[in-house]
Amino acid sequence: MTPYQTQYSAWQLSRRIGPDDADLLAATLVDAQIDxxxxxxxxxxxxxxxxxSKGVILADEVGLGKTIEAGLVIAQRWAERKRRILVIVPANLRKQWHQELQEKFSLQALILEAGSYKQLKKDGxxxxxxxxxxIVICSYQFAKSRADDLKRVPWDLVVMDEAHRLRNVYKTSxxxxxxLKEALAHAPKVLLTATPLQNSLLELYGLVSLVDERVFGDLPSFRDQFGGLGNADTFAKLRARLQSVCKRTLRRQVQPYISYTRRIPMVEQFTPSPDEQVLRGLVADYLRRPVLNALQSGQRQLISLVLWKLLASSSYAIGGALGTMAKRLERQLAAQPEAELVDTLDQDYEALAETEEEWSEADTDPSAEQLASTAEESVELREYQRLATTIRDNAKGQALLKALGKAFAELQRLQANKKALIFTESRRTQDYLLSLLEQSPYAGQIVLFNGTNTGAQAQRIHADWLKRHAGTDRITGSRTADTRAALVEHFRDSAQIMIATEAGAEGINLQFCSLVINYDLPWNPQRIEQRIGRCHRYGQQHDVVVVNFIDLSNPADQRVYELLAQKFQLFEGVFGASDEVLGTIGSGVDFERRIAEIYQTCRNPQEIEGSFQQLQLDLSGEINAAMxxxxxxxxxxFDEAVQDKLKLRQNESTSARNRYERLLMDLTRAELQGHAEFDDAGFTLTQTPHGLSPQDAPPGRYELPRRSGEAHLYRTGHPLAQALIEQARGRKLPAAKLRFNYDGYRLKVSTLQTLRGQSGWLALSVMTIEAMDTAEDYLLLAGVTADGSPLHxxxxxxxxxxxxxxQKSDSPTRPPDSLDRETLRLEALHTTAVNSRNLGYFDTEVQKLDAWADDLKNGLENEVKEIDREIxxxxxxxxxxxxxxxxxxxxxxQRELEESRNRLRRRIFDRQDEIDGQRSQLIIELEARLSRNASLKDIFIIQWELD
Incomplete structure (x- = not known):
């Protein structure tokens, strides 16, 4: 390629693209590391x-990758240098989002919570x-607590995951x-939810109003207009309004593109030893007391929830927690400062911080009666702790050894890798399971994964991983991220079993493993879905075996399992938890609270059975079949219409991605002459080009896409690619003569055959149109033959x-006037297309504003009609x-009503004038945004000959 050709390619790869252009996502698709x-x-x-548009609701069914959809939107905005981006998610999804953005889109994010927020403030x-x-990632609770800060930022994009949590935003409660609606009213948004409508049309109104308050009128007018959908015209009108703001795809519609595997449930039953049952009975009675010194300051319910879970986990887990509580009381008696219990138990139960963030509970003041019994309570706790430490063998641990044998046999039948992912909610239980398995046939085959990953094993694995990947972009420089990657790789290549705390349910992909063992079963269905989703996800080749344990001596544990298995359908089938049921619970923490209340208040099997039946009835009542x-x-x-469209999308995106990859590699080959050796799979950079640092472009192997494990991942967003694109774009190229070799091209181009032996002129210009708060670049490549005839x-x-x-040119000739006319024709062509497109945008917005104004006016008139009926x-x-x-x-x-009606009629005229004024002002603002400014920049002119 000549410098003229690389310059043209560089402009193609980097031009700013309009929203209606088929190439809009092309560069982003090249950068995305996903199928x-x-x-x-x-x-x-x-x-x-x-x-x-002020935003959209993406409402695909569960399991179709809404995170990837939002990631594409985020990556595109980032490429456009619109980089004030906020992602609001449930607390337990923050790390998963962080990892997905980094791994799949090479985008760095910051998880913002109370601690990191204060530190950043302290750092200035x-x-x-x-x-x-x-990119900033935070939880809903944190975003709400910093709403004033959010309001001050001119966000380019806000993404809200699990947005059905906000569907009741129309309620004052x-x-x-x-x-969040008030704080982010000015920001363009993408809302993600599989259940945008659950029990009432007003929920749909609420979600849509979060995106754009002018899709519908106010709440009373929405109720009047769409409250009853018996009328076909009303139904069609509502559907039409929603289609511009809400998009939903179903699993069955994408079956041609995605191969799903199944979940196969296995249950291992066990009966705790007499000592284990005694310990459980003592701690259960203790937790049910009305007054406890160890649990205070508005956290009794939360800490009780944790203790019930640790009690079911292992004697090691509950023993450690009891010791922590006793030590805290002893420090209190000695008038020594003690940490908050919630902070100390966080070491035992890793999900505590995230659960606490979504928890609300009234504060309680310690009474004199409480303080008087502190000494006795601390002695009791020490006695329970002593009993726990005498129990070395747990019946559930022995059941795990049996379950592993059965599950591995099932994996062998499925021809899957003999690997197991074991989840526990306790770090102490994790240590116990490691000790147990190291004394079994699985010794030496175990790797631990938890929230800190600072143990000796993790440090050794991390150090080996750094040596193995030295000089590659696998190493991010973040110790936390690199250690997680090292542990996953070790599990894939060397270990047979990974024992993970809840940290392992967030942000790691383990498609190579197809056995998930819930040693401790969370009560939060969303957490269980997260766990299983580490293995049962897109890319999994085998059915996934899911193992759970049932304590035969504990009727409450049995009922929890039945509820999660039967009502939520978490453990079998193709898709796991249904949209409908997951959508009803909103925050899974609220569901955990209800189960904790049953453990706290029910003492016999009859009470437990009755309470769980009521919980199941409540869930059934919340799932409205009519809705x-x-x-x-x-x-x-319709499935057929969707599938036809998806087939077209697949062809378009594959074509665009391939073309951009070819452009990038051709440009790279030309620009790196003397610096790299190329082959069909990529290139080897032998020396870093001038102007780039070895950190940005280290010598070594580069591939697009990456095929071998150690190659650098080359893409349009890579610093090396960006530098080469800028280098090619920035050249000042004089007019020149180029001789093109038809026979040297790898493909037949039939339309060029008729031009062989001819010559002519080519001119490249870039037209930039600024409108709608953005800029678009159009490449005007004008061509004519020597006689002035235009090229197609x-x-x-x-x-x-x-x-x-x-070619060397002795005496440069002047291009014909027809070349300028061709450039003007192309300029006019694109200008007309942009004007026509923008007119369409304008008309759509005006129609929306008209419908909004009509809704409000109809609402006012309906108030008058209601008074007339009353009269x-x-x-x-x-x-x-x-x-x-x-x-x-x-x-x-009657007189009172007539006076009220007359006052309302007079007010209607004023209100209608006000609505019309608002509409007019909004249209003026629209017109200002649509007013365009165009400029033209000449890039190069060449004279061509075609052999």
Whole structure:
């Protein structure tokens, strides 16, 4: 390639692209390290459908990769240098999002919570929500607590995951929803939820109002207009309004593109030893006491929840927690400062901090009666701890050894890797299981994974991993991220069993493993789904075996398992938990609280059975079959239409990705002459080009996409690629003569054959159009033959693909006037297309504003009609009144209503004027955003010959 051709390629790779361009996501698709499915590309493009849109709701069914869809949107905005991006998620999904953005899109993120926020403030960062070059991830609770800070940031994009948590934002009781709606009213948003409509159409109104308050009028007018959907016209009207803001794809519609495997459940039953049962009985009675010194300051319910779980985990877990509580009471008696119990137990139960963030509980003040019994309580706790430490063998541990044998036999039948992922909720139980398994046939085959990963084993594995991957971009420089990657790789390549705490359920992909063992079963269905999702996910080749344990001596444990298995369908089938049931529980922490209350208050099997039956009834009542049918009709499209569209999307995105990869590699080959050796799979950089640091472009192997494990991942966003693109774009190239070699090209281009032996001119210009708060670049490649005849637009572009040589020109000739006319024609063509497209955007927004204004006016008129109906009722009552007093009463009531109606009518005129004024002002603002500024920049002119 000549410098002219690389310059053209550089502009193609880096031009700013309009929302209607088929190449919009092309560069992002090259950078994404995933096998993109067409429904994900389609969803991302839906989010970009109009630059005037305030956002969208992506409502694909569970398991279709809404995180990837949002990741594509985020990556595209990042590439456009719109980098004030906020991701709000449930607390337990923060690390998963952090990892997905880093691994799949090479985007760095910052998890912002109370500790990191304070540290950034201390370090002098005035606005921690605007860190340099990082996406911000935080929980709903943290976002709500910092709503004033959020309001001050001019966000380019806000993504909200599990957004159904906010669907009741129209209710005054939804404090978090209201705070975030107000704080982020100015920000474009992408809401992710599999259940946008659960029990009431008002939930849909709430979610849509979070995105754009002008899709519908106010709440009363929405109720009046869409409260009853019996009328077909009303239904069609609502569906039409929703189609511009909400997109939903179903699993069955993507079956041609995604191969799903099944979940196979296995249950291992056990009976605790007499000593274990005695310990459980003593601690259970202790936790049920009305007054406890060890649990106070508004955290009794939360800490009780943790202790019930540790009690079910192992004697080691509960023994350690009891010792922590006793030590705290002893320090209290000695008048020594002690840490908050919630902080000390966080070491035993890793999910405590995240559970606490979503927990609310009233404070309680210690009474004199409580303080008087502190000494006795600490002695009791020490006695329970002593009993726990005498129990060395746990019946559930022995059951694990049996279960492993059975499960590995099932994996052998499935021809899957003989690997197991064991989850526990306690770090102490993790240590116990390691000790247990090291005395079994699995000795030497175990790796631990937890929230700190600072043990001797993890440090050794991390050090070996650093040596193995030295000089590659596998090493991020973050000790936490690199250690996690090292442990996963060790599990994949060397170990047979990974024992993980809840940290292992977040942000790691273990498709090579197809056995998940819940040694401790969380009560939160969302956490269980997260755990199983480490293995049962896109890319899994085998059915996934899921093992759970049931304590035969504990009826409450048995009922918890039945509820999770049967009601939530977590452990078998193809897709796991259903949208409907997961959607009903909102925050899984609230569901955990209800189960904890049953453990806390029920003492016999009859009480336990009754309470669980009531919980199941409550869940059933929350799943409204009529609303599910309404959701289906409102938000789902015909399978055939969706599948046809997805087939088209697949072809478009594959073509765009391939073309951009080819452009990038061709440009790289030309620009790195003398610096790299190329082959069909990539290139080896022998020396870092001038102007780049070895950190940005270290010598070594580069591949696009990465095929071998140790190669650097080359992509359009890589610092080396960016530098080469900028280098090629920035050259000042004089007019020149190029001779193109048709026979040297690897493919036949039939339309160019007729031009062989001819010559002519090519001119490249870049037209930039600024409108709608953004800029778009259009490449105007004008071509003519020597006699002035214009080349077809595609032929001019194809000509630049051929190998060429720059020829010496003795006396440069002047290009014909027809070349300028061709450039003007292309300029007019693109300008007309942009104007037509922007007119479409404008019309759509105006129609939306008109519908919004009509909704509000209809709402006001309906108020008058309601008063008129009431007046008629009063007149009827007056006409049949039996006494004078009654008649006078009804006459008085009629006058009051008529006065009220007249006042309302007068107010309607003022309100309608106000609504029309708002509409006019919004249209003026739209017109200002649509006003465009165009400029033209000449890049190069060449004279061409085609051999």
């Amino acid at each position: 993109l499915n067409p429904h994900q590309v389609d969803a991302a493009l839906f989010a970009f459908q109009s630059p005037l 960062l005035r606005s921690p929500f605007e860190p340099a070059s990082r 939804n404090v978090i929803g209201k705070a 599910l049918k309404t959701r289906q009709l409102l938000l789902e499209n 637009d595609e032929d001019a572009e194809k000509l630049l693909r051929l190998p060429a040589q720059v 008629k009722d009063v007149r009827r009552s007056a006409s049949v009144a039996a006494t004078l007093d009654e008649k006078l009463h009804w006459q008085k009531r």
